[in-house]
Amino acid sequence: MKILVTGGAGFIGSHLVDRLMEEGHEVRVLDDLSAGDMKNVERWLGNGNFEFIKGDMRDPEIVRKSIRGVDAVFHLAANPEVRIGSQSPQLLYETNVLITYNLLEAMRKEGVKILTFTSSSTVYGDAKKLPTPEDYAPLEPISVYGGAKLAAEALISGYAHTFGFRALVFRLANIIGERSNHGVIYDFINKLRRNPEELEILGDGTQRKSYLHVSDTVEGMLHIFEHFRKGGRTFDVYNLGNEDWITVTEIAELVSEAMGLRPKFRFTGGVDGGRGWKGDVKIMLLSIEKAKETGWRPRMNSYEAVRRTLRELLKSV
Incomplete structure (x- = not known):
């Protein structure tokens, strides 16, 4: 497949890029390097299956240019710092919700049909049920970060059902x-x-x-992505944790x-x-029973x- 990884020079994103490249996919990375580092992907520079685009996803034209010709998108770009929500809610909105909207619009216009999004356990807030399953309600984030992740999830679900593409969401525990x-x-x-x-x-x-090691995280994402691709659901959510x-x-x-x-x-x-x-x-x-039913476990x-x-x-x- 030809895959776009947003935030692909970041922590989780670069490990995902490594696995996708090792499996023989064509990988395009879009990253503004605000949280990522070129050192994380430098081993792939010069490889014919790898392309890097430095760009800010708040610019819709950069997003649309990056998405052209790809089969699937793994959307990991975001500001990863939960604590910034109390300091700069606008930045969290722009680097989680706005960039996701720009990506969804580009997918709609370019006809890209499958999206994987890394959300967060913070969407559950102070859950009264532990381990917390994916169908827990009400979702009541207690941070602006968690609220921004939940808003992005909702936008993705709405776009997928309205415009006929498929979307997979991972709610991640603490990834290390x-x-x-x-x-x-x-x-x-x-x-x-x-x-x-x-x-x-x-x-x-x-x-x-x-806490979940990044190697187990990437393994889970790719295993469940293949499971999701073979299924028929328009939109689905999986917890990944321990x-x-x-x-x-x-x-x-x-x-x-x-x-x-x-x-x-x-x-x-x-x-x-x-x-x-x-x-x-x-x-x-997090409850990971649903993920385990696909055959994955940390x-x-x-x-x-x-x-x-x-x-x-x-x-x-």
Whole structure:
């Protein structure tokens, strides 16, 4: 297939590009490099099956130019930072909702018939049912980031049903691994390199969430994409996460151990009952039963994913 990957120089996107290229697809990447890095895809430069377009998806013409001639789109471009929602809601709207609208319009005009979108567990908000299944309701995001992801999902569903193409949505748990440049593990490593004696931990440390390694994430996306392609649904949603979870304090202990340090932990206390920041979902565990029914399951649990990510990031960060 000829596939467009938006955000393909980013953390998850570049790992997806690697797999698609290794499988022999033609891959075109559209990325403005605001969160991505050319180093993540440089191994493919000069390969006849690879094309890179630097461009901002807020420009409809760039999006339409990028989508011409492709068979499918994997839409991963977004601002990945949940916390920015309290600082710049407009930027979150533009880099999640507006760019998705521009992509959908380009798909409609160019006749592209299949879209895969990476959404987020944050669309569930403080779910009262754990593990949380895809049909949980009401969806009540507590961050602008989660609201923007849910708005993008709704637009995608509306366009797919109205204009006759098919769309697959993945609601992702916390994705970690090599090339990540944000998130709690990355932050802890950098904080301890600055001050090995003390580690600031946002919130009360009891935040408990599911973590999935990026290799398992990409494997799940491509496996379920093939399952979806062979089916007949216009629009479908799958959670991708792990069946266990881990606290922020436990992650801090693993990071400290991996770095050979014994820092004093200083908890900020957080907001709204120990959250790291306003809009932080304190407890998250996704049901992955639907994904498992397709034959996929993660190879690593949350603890194993954190340990592997530590090995990877300590080599590169």
